Amino acid sequence: MTIKHFLKFNDLDASEIESIFDKTKWIKEKYKAYEKYWPLVDRTLVMIFEKASTRTRLSFESGMHQLGGSAIYLNTKDSQLGRGEPAEDAAQVISRMSDAVMIRTFEQDIIERFANNSRVPVINGLTNEYHPCQILADIFTFIEKRGSIKGRTVAWIGDSNNVCNTWLQAAELLDFNIHVSTPKGYEVEVERAGLYGSDHFEEFEDPMEAARGADIVTTDVWTSMGFEDEKKERVKDFADWQVDEDMMKLANKDALFMHCLPAHRGEEVSAKVIDGPQSIVWEEAENRLHTQKALLEYLITGK
């Protein structure tokens, strides 16, 4: 069997994503009914974290347990990874002792080099460039609430970061539209987002205009992990890129608000919006668990 990795959203094709969503629905129903489902008995996931995490660690670790397998947590401080062992060597060793590896790190290049030397599937648990597991959960959550995402419009308000890049890739793959509004100097790097002549993506100078007619309004922190040195400047530059009630009024009547979390109320989103009736952030976080269980089963067993 050829090894399949999930390093970018479009490492899987649309039909694979679709069947992961079908499996997610089934896995979630079983879990809610307290029914055991153990397709990964004796399988081990190694999780490597070079950046902090709550949701990603918890969802992968409990997900593996719920599927009958186990998960091992490594971080850079306590392993040889922080002492300069090359990603290529680490991949050779770690992939001989596990059935899948999840990595949260800095540059995408690190995870690509790891995957190129891995005997088992590698999953991107967030890099500076992409966060594919997040968007898998986000789209599944939208589908649960509103049906197919095809032809819908997502408004991305704020930084053109890893989460934004992944939404852009997903839009091209699953045929929906993205309106992006960033402050000047923080625009989408089309090449990094993996978009070449995409007709699914439109940029807006005015964030209010980006939100007009959207089915999902979404945002993320102004300063991502690894960019903390820019925080002071970013707080000034992003001041007008807050999702608030006035912005939500311009979106479609039944529009949903999404955020990958952690969130900063009063910065990228107002408390009234994130804690309001259009917000589905908690369901979105929970679905990290269910979608990743379906992803793990698919990558490890091919089913």
Ligand code: CP
């Ligand atoms: N959304 C997300 O990936 O959260 P964590 O940083 O807590 O894993």
Ligand code: NVA
């Ligand atoms: N863009 C954020 C997402 C955190 C889940 C970051 O990279 O820090």
